[in-house]
Amino acid sequence: MRRWLPFPVISAMLLGTWLLLNESLSTGQLLLGGILAVAGSWILVRLEAPSLLFRRLRVILRLGLEVIVDMARSNYRVARLIIRDKPDRTPGFVRIQLKVRSHYSLALLACIVTATPGTSWVAYEPANNVLIIHVLDLVDDDDWGEIIRVRYEGLLKEIFE
Amino acid sequence: MSTIENLPLWAAILISALLVIGSSLALIGSIGLLRFKTFYERVHAPTLGTTMGLFTILAASMLYFSLAQTRPVVHEILIGIFVTTTTPITFMFLVQATLYRDRFEGGDPLAGLSEEQPQVKTPNDP
Numbered sequence: 001m002r003r004w005l006p007f008p009v010i011s012a013m014l015l016g017t018w019l020l021l022n023e024s025l026s027t028g029q030l031l032l033g034g035i036l037a038v039a040g041s042w043i044l045v046r047l048e049a050p051s052l053l054f055r056r057l058r059v060i061l062r063l064g065l066e067v068i069v070d071m072a073r074s075n076y077r078v079a080r081l082i083i084r085d086k087p088d089r090t091p092g093f094v095r096i097q098l099k100v101r102s103h104y105s106l107a108l109l110a111c112i113v114t115a116t117p118g119t120s121w122v123a124y125e126p127a128n129n130v131l132i133i134h135v136l137d138l139v140d141d142d143d144w145g146e147i148i149r150v151r152y153e154g155l156l157k158e159i160f161e
Numbered sequence: 162m163s164t165i166e167n168l169p170l171w172a173a174i175l176i177s178a179l180l181v182i183g184s185s186l187a188l189i190g191s192i193g194l195l196r197f198k199t200f201y202e203r204v205h206a207p208t209l210g211t212t213m214g215l216f217t218i219l220a221a222s223m224l225y226f227s228l229a230q231t232r233p234v235v236h237e238i239l240i241g242i243f244v245t246t247t248t249p250i251t252f253m254f255l256v257q258a259t260l261y262r263d264r265f266e267g268g269d270p271l272a273g274l275s276e277e278q279p280q281v282k283t284p285n286d287p
Contacts, residue, residue, distance in 0.1 A: 020238065020239055071213060078193070078209060093274050110253070111246055117190075117205050117209050117212060118205055121249060121253055122260070122271075123256075123271070134201045134202075134204070
């Protein structure tokens with residue numbers, strides 16, 4: 001099993017992607033998609049990717065829902081900022097001490113930070129596990145470190161680590 | 162396969178609303194790109210189009226083609242996934258390039274950045 005399917009989750013995703021792309025469940029497409037899925041996971045072995053294991057599906061769904069809500073909210077906020085263009089806006093950089101370390105957590109966190117307008121990923125220091133983000137409007141004393149830690153980090157840790 | 166005239170009214174209204182919301186977000190994002198002054202602020206503006214704007218337009222597309230072809234059409238989800246997972250890479254490259262240039266020109270924007278307070282810190286350990 002390990003030898004033939006080193007990355008079962010990623011293989012399943014590849015197969016799902018292939019079938020969605022072709023909008024078909026025919027034997028031919030299943031076979032082609034299967035070959036692609038297995039070959040893809042072998043390439044990942046060559047790339048020495050860390051193994052991926054999803055712990056809890058429910059946590060993933062919760063994280064997804066939370067991100068969608070935050071995305072909608074921050075879209076509205078940034079759109080309002082652009083239209084009004086208030087002069088007392090204070091953009092700035094924020095340093096955040098992270099607890100998660102795995103590649104997959106960081107990758108997903110990068111997607112989340114980018115998917116919420118108003119925050120963008122600037123730099124990550126692997127030595128001391130510090131993330132620097134840029135915030136479009138530092139409202140009052142919104143503690144961004146706390147926001148990232150409370151909203152996402154706990155869930156990410158539960159999923160990947 | 163039916164044409165656009167055969168769409169039920171509720172669907173036509175919903176689809177047009179989603180399209181208008183999506184394209185307005187993309188437009189507002191482009192206006193922001195013009196209005197903001199520094200590069201780091203400007204990076205935020207186009208994300209309106211690549212997040213909510215993209216998703217409302219994809220939802221409209223899924224709804225329209227599912228109704229028009231009377232079968233579920235959901236492969237637009239893939240566009241959403243691919244765009245969401247690849248935009249951070251582009252953005253990181255852009256920001257890193259700008260940071261590099263700023264540092265090269267002697268004005269590191271991160272230089273005076275205050276250290277965030279560590280979570281657990283015992284002051285003056287004996």
